[in-house]
Amino acid sequence: MDGDSFQQWKNQCLNKCDFSKKGSVDEDISHVVSFINSQDRYFTTSSCSGRIILFDAVSDCPDVQKQNCSWLFVTHQKCQMEDVVRNHIVRGLEKSVGDATFKFEPFVLHVQCKQLEDAQLLHTVAINSGFRNSGITVGKKGKIIMAVRSTHCLEVPLSHRSHVLVTHQYLDFLVGVANQKMEENLKRIQRFSECLQAALQPQEEKCSFKEADNKTVYRRRRKRTQDVSVTDSSQNTQEHHENTEEEIDCDLLFLL
Structure with missing residues (x-):
């Protein structure tokens, strides 16, 4: 028209x-x-x-x-x-x-x-x-x-x-x-x-909303990654501690 x-x-x-x-x-x-x-x-x-x-x-x-x-x-x-x-x-x-x-x-x-x-x-x-x-x-x-x-x-x-x-x-x-x-x-x-x-709504606002959503998703993903890293680090520390205890026990048995 x-x-x-x-x-x-x-x-x-x-x-x-x-x-x-x-x-x-x-x-x-x-x-x-x-x-x-x-x-x-x-x-x-x-x-x-x-x-x-x-x-x-x-x-x-x-x-x-x-x-x-x-x-x-x-x-x-x-x-x-x-x-x-x-x-x-x-x-x-x-x-x-x-x-x-x-x-x-x-x-x-x-x-x-x-x-x-x-x-x-x-x-x-x-x-x-x-x-x-x-x-x-x-x-x-x-x-x-x-x-x-x-x-x-x-x-x-x-x-x-x-x-x-x-x-x-x-x-x-x-x-x-x-x-x-x-x-x-x-x-x-x-x-x-x-x-x-x-x-x-104007296209500019849609883009800004989309960018804000993407940033929110990125922050959630980054936080999730950090949480996983902290969890893995804690698990590694715990495993290392357990392995050290096992080595000490073995040494004591050897001395006995």
């Missing part, structure tokens, strides 16, 4: 308004997004740190689109069990006029890459961090998009035609499962962030 075209796309994307419902980058991934956008070869096009949502959709509609849904509850953090179940989710279900669905959606990140090998590097980092559903797409205009995705989702229908199908006890259980998935999601985000920084 031409460098000027990529930089132009990057400037346009990063300078445009955020049209998401929240209107800003989620706090738990702001450091990841900032780091990627600081790189010459990448920029983010969309992101979500992960969320727990309750939405209401039109009954008997085969295609559930965002514009046809009413969001009854959403959080990008773990749910507080008592507060959510007794207030937000229950009240949300009471407002449902169609089919209410409870969902957990994990971290998702879309990154435009300058070259295919840049996308492949990012893909490797994502897979190794636990985001096994990640993939690369190449558009007709040459845009290379790397999507960081995971598979540990959760989607459960709670009502049909405004009729609630589950008990409060089951809602408690669902919230607990969603919270566990959110915890695992945050761990994977942290792992992804650490692996990404290690993969994209």
